[in-house]
Amino acid sequence: MRDKKNQKNKVYNISDVDKLNLAVFILKKELEKGVSIKINELGGRVCSSMRAQGGFSVSRLFEVFSNIKSEYVVTFSLARAEDVANIIEAVAVEFNLDVEGNGKAFAVDIDGYLGAKGPFLK
DSSP states (O other), rough: OOOOOGGGOOOBBBBGHHHHEEEEEEEEEEGGHHHHHHHHHTEEEEEEEEESSSSSSSSSGGGGGGTTOSSSEEEEEEEHHHHHHHHHHHHHHTOOOOSTTEEEEEEETTTTTTTTTTGGGG
């Protein structure tokens, strides 16, 4: 699990948090801790991580993972819309997500969901 005591989160004022995205990372389980730390360093907030093992595809979006037999982690994090592309790119480069089997990442616009800005505020 993540060591929250040693992670440094960027702190924002409410005026600094306008639009939000949900960044989803589907990773080899060995990458979970490092990716979570990197997301927080870059201004995102890891909300949840869960472990899974192959074959959860119920939509075409996740078909690529339906044949995975090894354990992997799905990490959900919030990020400001202006930061999400940089966070995904930095994680992809540092953790070699372009290498088959290391993982995938994508973002979903969640602006307007009640309470979504809470993790960013002092």
